[in-house]
Amino acid sequence: MSTNPAATAAFRAARDHLLSIRTDYPAARDTFAWPELEQFNWALDWFDVLAAENPDGKALWIVEEDGSEQILSFGDLRDRSNRLATWLRGQGVARGDKVIVMLGNQVELWETALACIKLGAVMIPSTTLLGTPDLTDRVSRGEARHVITNGRDAAKFDDVPGDYRKIAVAGAPGFETFPDTTSGPADFAPDGVTNASDPLLLYFTSGTTAKPKLVEHTHVSYPVGCLSTMYWIGVQPGDVHLNISSPGWAKHAWSNLFTPWTAGACVMIYNYARFDAAALLAVMKRAEVDTFCAPPTVWRMLIQADLSAWKLPLRECVGAGEPLNPEVIEQVEKAWGITVRDGFGQTETTALVGNPPGQPIKAGSMGRALPGYTIAMVDPVSGEEGDDGEICIDLSKPHLGLMVGYKGDPERNADVTRGGYYHTGDVGTRDADGYITYVGRADDVFKASDYRISPFELESVLIEHEAVAEAAVVPSPDPLRLAVPKAYVVLAAGHEPNRETALSILRHCRTELAPYKRIRRIEFTDLPKTISGKIRRVELRQSEDERHSAKMTGAGDYAPRGEAEFWEEDLPELRSE
Structure with missing residues (x-):
């Protein structure tokens, strides 16, 4: 049962509207409006509602390299996350506390994400590849009060200073042991309301050009902002959605959490230590994957294989993270008869620009502004709008999927929002039909x-x-x-x-x-x-x-x-x- 039926209804209406016009881009662009939400908790007001309506629906499907697998329903994850949230509260995790979540693609990751959202805690997603210096930075700048990780990674925190509580899946010396979430009372009562403006996520960017920035998102900017991502990917209720992404990065939240479960789809994960195109394709065929998203690096490796030998039931294929090279799109279309649709967004945003399902594709273009976003091309010198320049968000229009800002960095926040625009730092060109072609990072x-x-x-x-x-x-x-x-x-x-x-x-x-x-x-x-x-x-x-x-x-x-x-x-x- 939703803690806020009015908010649930508003979110559902916006989601259902996009699903109903999924192949009608002009209608989506002209008629979609972000839901107006003063209070909203996506885990309580959406995921648990979905679980009540479809408790046996397949929500999470994890396949390991050795062929073993775990399948959990929406009802399973509602109950498990409720038990975990209650346990974490008993461990001192309170509303507003910062929690470093450093887990792999394992069931405990999704349990933890839902539990933290329900508690109103602020997650700092972190890849398991981080070492002690990176973790020291995250604990310090992120003001972390708690850490949840695996026992095998626990030792990385031995030399990380700070006053924070430690929890490890499977246990570790000096760590509390992550609880059994499969049994016991499954009721959970929140300690208060969740305001839409309350912080939910702190992301450290990947640092392609400089020291990682600390990006702050709220309980609506990603959970609700990912409506644009759902529209771009084309995920539908009941789909099996496979996204290749590592935990700790924004794209994992986009396509392995908020987007598929907003649509009511199943999150499909294939865990591999070393990429093997044939093994991945075999899993996709067995699982009858409907929608597939992968970064260009994976797509470039896939086209080295004989894709024509694999007949998959795919309906939608997309790529994000970096621009897709036209050669990749051509090779996949030749082998499968499916166009890999490009999309563009950042850790700071949800999907901004993309080629949604059923729309004409222009060679080399990453698509048009997605519903809910007004994109301006701004000349870096004059600051005037035109058809060539930096890809920006017009801040005079609604833009719910944009970050709050860079935490603790007022100078950078002022710079990135100068002139009434959010500046992505990416350069492109836009044609008369609104299609944007990526040129590159300004740097x-x-x-x-x-x-x-x-x-x-x-x-x-x-x-x-x-x-x-x-x-x-x-x-x-x-x-x-x-x-x-x-x-x-x-x-x-x-x-x-x-x-x-x-x-x-x-x-x-x-x-x-x-x-x-x-x-x-x-x-x-x-x-x-x-x-x-x-x-x-x-x-x-x-x-x-x-x-x-x-x-x-x-x-x-x-x-x-x-x-x-x-x-x-x-x-x-x-x-x-």
Whole structure:
């Protein structure tokens, strides 16, 4: 039973409206309005209501690498989270307390998330890959009062200072043991109302360009804001939804918690230690997955497999985290007859821009503004709106899915909301039909011979070559052109990091790119990534600057090239073509 029937009704009405016009984008854009909620607790006022209506409905399905699995219903998770919430309250977890949740894709993660929401506690989701320095930062800046983790990760907190309570699944020295949630009284009574503006989540960003920021969300900005994400993905009641994402990052909350359970779908998880395309596809076939979301890294690995050998009952496929290269979309469509639809959002927001189901797709575009968001393209210099510029949210219009701000950082908050816009830091172009094409992070776009270069455009051409599995393009200092595009390339299986491969890739780029965009240097290597899997181009740029600073300042020549690095001038064949 809902603690706030009026709020439940308003949320349901907004959700049902989007489901009813799921393939009618103009109607969704023109008629959708965010529900007006003064008080709302998504776990109590929505999830528990859904569990009462469909207690035996499949809610969570976790398949392990060895084939073992766990399946829990909505009723199971309502009761388990109620028991856990009562136990946590007895351990001192109170409304407003900050709780670091560092668990893998395991049942206890979802029990904990629901229990914390019911208690009004503030979660700090954290990946299990974090080490002591990162955890020290989270405990300190996050003002954590409690930690919930696995026994195998408990030792990481041995040298993390602070006055906080420790709880471990399966137990650990110095930790309280996570309780058995499968039996006992399943009643839970909240200690008061949950205001829509109360904090719910504190996310540390992945730090692709700088120290992680601390993003604060409320009890509506993600739980209710993910209505836009539900519309973009196309999840429907009763679906089996599989999303490839690690706990601790915003996309996990988007697609493994709020979005599928808002729709009344089943969260499907395949736990693997090492990615195996065939194993993943076999699980998807057996589970009859309806909707599938994966980051571009996974999609790029999937197209290395023979997708045409797998006939899956998929209805919707989407990608998020970084832009999808057109080659990926083309290969999947060729194999499965399904278009992988791109989408765009941030830790600071829910899905902002996307290609929703049933809409025309424009090659290279990540779609249009999603219902509930007014997107402006703002010139970074003049601050005027146009068709090219930084992708921004117009703050004069409703924008429920946007963060409260960066906790403890008023200067950054003022900067990111300057001029009446929320500034994403991403640059794009918008056509007459409203379709937005991603250009790149403002920090990643660079000039070569006075031309603006989009790394994403060049990387999309690179990945079309059969030898390229992944690529990152950055400026490499050059005294004549200021900078030239250099590609760091991860090779596909069966290809060698040699002169012949470099020549073949550079020839391909010459065919597909205008002369001023040509990649003039290439290096075969692994790519530095954040622990959430995003490429750290900033690290590659810094490496290039450091290696060639002597040449640029006149103090010396270029740094020696690596064995797997090739420049245009190394390849005289190119000069004659």
